[in-house]
Amino acid sequence: VSLPIKIVELSQVWQNLFKKFLRFFIDRKLINPYKKYYSKLDFLRITQDLTQSFRFEEGYISEEEYLENLFHQDPKIIDIIKEKNVDVHSVYSYCSSCVSLLHAKDLIETQDISLFISFLERLKYKAEQDILSAKRIVNSKHFKFINSVIEGENLSNLTHPKIEKIISIIREEIEEFNNKKIIIFTQFREMAEFLKRKLATEFQNQLIIEKFIGQTSKIDDFGFSQKVQTEILQKFREDMINILIATSVAEEGIDIPNVDAIIFYEPVPSEIRLIQRRGRTGRNASGRCYILLAEETVDIPFYYVSRRRENSMKSIVSNYEQIQLNQNLERKSICFPIPSLNEVADKGLVKNxxxxxxxxxxxxxxxxxxxxxxxxxxxxxxxxxxxxxxxxxxxxxxxxxxxxxxxxxxxxxxxGKKKMSPNQKERKRNINKNVKCLINIVKTYGIKGKLDYLEFQDLAKEEELIEKKFYIHFNQACFLGYLKRQEKSVQLLMDIE
Structure with a gap:
């Protein structure tokens, strides 16, 4: 689909603001100035490298582990910052601003302007909370211009062309294929709710539409319990629901009934997720898969990346002779050291x-x-x-x-005392890498150890910690005493080290 001229204009103003902040990194040689596309991952890697460098300098990790986890090796980000005497806090703050700008750009170009407006409101709220990365955006002339255009021309009623395309696809499925069972995949819960309302209004006397989301609950968005999920799937099987609008929770691990058509509201850059979603259709007969792309947006590279990876996977599977296997495998029997066995025996341990x-x-x-x-x-x-x-x-x-x-x-x-004395060192905990990731997000982006909960979830999504996966590891971080969930924020209680 082609974007309306008004959305293109607003997107270009937003892009100019991003370019302005990008100069901070280019001028200090912290990022490649010749890249065709800049993703949120580019800036997250900078912050990750910085965090790893500080941990190495403080002796928390070995040199081998440090170099293994470092993305920018030559030169290192920390070396550039020291050489040019760059303020570290500014680097973290500008990275956060750029991640927010790129996320908002994706929303207006590939989702719907209503999601973009909602994100602008969250940025205003963060700016009021004195969060510098948000204030930098909100106080810019670009933001003020976009805000005035949206309010002055009432653009909240402007819908993305993908919406019209979905409606036409559904009508075609009903009229030409007599199909009234469709799954629509979308990345964001807010988009799932928007599509549900839009399609329910459009097909109010013809189809029953329901969304299918994960169990994680937010302040303004409650997740679905396992019981609710089971009831929705059962109704979908029994044709009591015709269209299911699902997030990534429906990609795997859940018994989704077979359908004859699925629609991707946006492409996914992962070939695995593409195959998993597409596998929901055409099990008993040939099915149809529609992938919606907005021209000259991030949809295009995402689509071609996933297709290229999928073709590469197919090539390997069909021509398995090209796979080079290690022929020099040495099998060794498991040997228990005798001294340790003797040591246990000498203790005279009893079974009880x-x-x-x-x-x-x-x-x-x-x-x-x-x-x-x-x-x-x-x-x-x-x-x-x-x-x-x-x-x-x-x-x-x-x-x-x-x-x-x-x-x-x-x-x-x-x-026999359970409580350790102050002079004793506590036994080192083995913490899951996803739990570590969530703790480091709050540590890195939080102001005085405090991070807005919505921003926390957005940053976790960049690390592919979403839905149930995010909920499980966030709860574990809270249970272990590293993080604490407050009303609208997350508090860092204790560092990993």
Whole structure:
């Protein structure tokens, strides 16, 4: 589809604002100035590299791990910043601004202007909360111009041409193929709700339309429970629902009934997701797949990327001889070190769990007592002890005979405490990489450890943490005590390190 001239004009003004902020990175040689397309990933990688560099300098990660996770190797982002004496906070802030600008550009060009207007309102709210990355956008003349045009010409009623195309496809399916069971895939929940209302109005006496979204709930958008999801799918099977508007939650892992036609509201850059979505149709007979593209937008490269990757996958599968397998595989038997087995045997552990635990505690206590006595023994023979003793200092051990069994009991009691003493180091936790990612997002983009919840979710989407996947790992981060969900924000309680 071709975009209306008014949307093209607004998009161009927005693009000019992005180019203005892009100069910050080009002038400081932080980004390639000759790229045809700039994606949100370009700026997220800059912040990721910076974070990794700081962690390496503080000794939290090894050099091998640091270089392995670094995207820009030669030169490194941190080296450029130090050489040009660039303010690090400005880099993070401008990255956040550019990610917001590119996201908004996608909304107006590939989704609908109503989603774009909604995003502008969220930016205004963030600016009121004194978030610099949002204030920078809202205070620009470009933003003020776009805002005045939208309000002055009442562009909220302007619909994207994809909407008309979807309506015509549905009519064609009904009239030519007598098909009243269709799935429409879209990336955003807000778009799913918009399409549901639009199509329900258009086909109010002909079709029943329902959306199908994940379980994650937002402040202004409640997710569907598993019970609700099951009921919707059952109604879709029984033809009580004709059109299902689904987000990525319907791509895999859910038993979606077979349909004769699916519609992609926008293309996906992943060949796996493309195949999974397309696999929902044509199981029993030939089906139809429609992919809607807006000309001269990010839809075009996304479509060709997924097709190229899919063709590459097909080529490998059909010509498996070209796959080079490793022929020098060495199979080794599993060997348990004998000393460790002997060590366990010497402890005389018993099968009963409680007895074994008490025995282990006692062994630890005995070892502690030995260490203490050895230390005191060595000290009593030292020159330092002799010098102090010569000055007339009396030691407790000289006056009182040590009651070793009593000392053992006291230390044993201390060992049984669940709470660790301040001097002890807490055992290192093995944290899931997705949980780490969410914690680092708040740490990186938050102001004083606090990040707006909607911005937090948008940034998580860039790391492909969406729907149920996002909800599970965010809950885990909160449960472990790293993050805390507040009314409209996320608070960093504790760093990973």
């Amino acid at each position: 769990f409680k007895e074994r635990r008490e025995k282990e505690k006692e062994l630890l206590v005995n070892r502690s007592i030995e260490d203490i006595l050895n230390h005191l023994d060595d000290f009593s023979k030292s020159v330092e002890f002799k010098n102090i003793n010569d000055y007339g200092v009396t030691f407790y051990s000289d006056l009182v005979k040590m009651d070793i069994p009593a000392m053992k009991n006291k230390i044993l009691k201390l060992k």
